[in-house]
Amino acid sequence: MAPTSLHNCPAPAKLNLFLHVVGRRPDGYHLLQSVFQLIDRSDTLHFDLRSDERIVRTTDVPGVPEEQDLIVRALRALQAEYQRRHGRLPPGIDVAVEKCLPMGGGLGGGSSDAATALMAANHLWQAGLTDAELIALGLPLGADIPFFLFGATAFAEGVGEALQAVPGPDCWYVVIEPGVSVPTVAIFTATDLTRNTKAITISDFSRRHVESNDLIGFGENDLQDVAARLFPPVAEAIEWLGGYGAARMTGSGSCVFCAFSTEHEAEQVLKHVPARWRAWKAKALQRHPMKIALANPFVVE
Numbered sequence: 001m002a003p004t005s006l007h008n009c010p011a012p013a014k015l016n017l018f019l020h021v022v023g024r025r026p027d028g029y030h031l032l033q034s035v036f037q038l039i040d041r042s043d044t045l046h047f048d049l050r051s052d053e054r055i056v057r058t059t060d061v062p063g064v065p066e067e068q069d070l071i072v073r074a075l076r077a078l079q080a081e082y083q084r085r086h087g088r089l090p091p092g093i094d095v096a097v098e099k100c101l102p103m104g105g106g107l108g109g110g111s112s113d114a115a116t117a118l119m120a121a122n123h124l125w126q127a128g129l130t131d132a133e134l135i136a137l138g139l140p141l142g143a144d145i146p147f148f149l150f151g152a153t154a155f156a157e158g159v160g161e162a163l164q165a166v167p168g169p170d171c172w173y174v175v176i177e178p179g180v181s182v183p184t185v186a187i188f189t190a191t192d193l194t195r196n197t198k199a200i201t202i203s204d205f206s207r208r209h210v211e212s213n214d215l216i217g218f219g220e221n222d223l224q225d226v227a228a229r230l231f232p233p234v235a236e237a238i239e240w241l242g243g244y245g246a247a248r249m250t251g252s253g254s255c256v257f258c259a260f261s262t263e264h265e266a267e268q269v270l271k272h273v274p275a276r277w278r279a280w281k282a283k284a285l286q287r288h289p290m291k292i293a294l295a296n297p298f299v300v301e
């Protein structure tokens with residue numbers, strides 16, 4: 001029997017270990033190449049089936065009206081797909097969200113929340129959609145959603161929807177939140193954005209990543225210079241963290257990270273982070289924790 005609630009569901013953050021802009025689609029969207037890495041810093045979501053058919057967010061998310069919340073939009077998209085397949089709506093869901101991940105941080109929090117919601121509702125409704133079908137539902141809502149549904153370290157192409165598994169690093173990260181929210185659109189519309197990095201193949205990536213011989217590995221974040229120019233705290237955080245290793249921005253910013261071999265090394269760096277920034281350590285995850293939980297009936301419910 002399917003459960004009627006799923007509580008304490010993790011929606012982990014991602015880091016873009018590198019992010020290249022390799023071209024543009026005819027509709028103006030930028031073609032990217034990136035490696036996405038899950039980390040163990042998460043929002044937490046709670047789901048309860050309702051006796052009617054409404055999707056209701058029961059917690060306030062400052063700055064995100066309920067109707068615009070990617071969680072609510074993802075659940076409604078899956079509800080409509082269920083109706084198309086079964087000729088009736090499944091029960092509604094109350095969803096509560098505890099935000100931990102900063103918005104506009106490049107950690108993919110909103111997309112991860114939506115992906116966790118799709119996985120949870122697919123289970124609660126016994127809707128039976130495959131990962132590929134959930135990815136097709138999620139992609140129009142946000143380009144990072146397919147990665148979270150994929151659920152493991154991935155080499156991503158297109159706008160982020162063409163995903164192939166790559167071995168994930170076994171390391172710890174120090175992540176600094178520079179205290180600014182970067183709107184993705186502001187970075188992609190900048191005239192000085194580099195849009196012509198040479199595309200590589202996944203085997204180029206694997207070889208050059210090993211050759212690069214440092215933990216952060218191959219590549220650059222092509223969005224970083226624009227974000228650092230428009231948002232000076234991003235530049236300051238990169239410069240400060242760069243004193244301890246190769247520091248890089250994730251996604252379109254604002255967060256900045258550096259990789260370390262051990263938790264202890266990450267803790268030592270954290271002790272010195274200037275008080276004006278929130279900073280934390282996180283471990284690289286090999287697999288999405290929600291996928292692990294849903295594959296094990298004794299963990300969920």
Ligand SMILES: C[C@@](CO)(OP(=O)(O)O)[C@H](O)COP(=O)(O)OP(=O)(O)OC[C@H]1O[C@@H](n2ccc(N)nc2=O)[C@H](O)[C@@H]1O
Nearest residue numbers: 028029030106107108142143144159184185188251252253
């Ligand atoms: C850059 C990345 C990398 O992981 O992540 P974040 O930093 O947001 O986490 C993503 O590709 C973010 O994709 P997504 O989350 O869909 O971006 P949105 O905020 O919806 O995009 C806002 C606007 O940026 C432009 N945009 C976005 C993605 C892309 N590949 N090309 C674009 O040109 C479009 O004009 C779009 O309307």
Ligand SMILES: Nc1ncnc2c1ncn2[C@@H]1O[C@H](COP(=O)(O)OP(=O)(O)O)[C@@H](O)[C@H]1O
Nearest residue numbers: 069070102103104105106107108109110111113
């Ligand atoms: N559940 C949600 N959590 C966070 N942001 C959301 C959510 N739903 C919609 N959004 C919108 O998505 C934007 C990007 O947020 P987020 O995904 O956390 O950052 P980023 O895209 O930089 O990784 C927010 O500014 C907000 O307007």
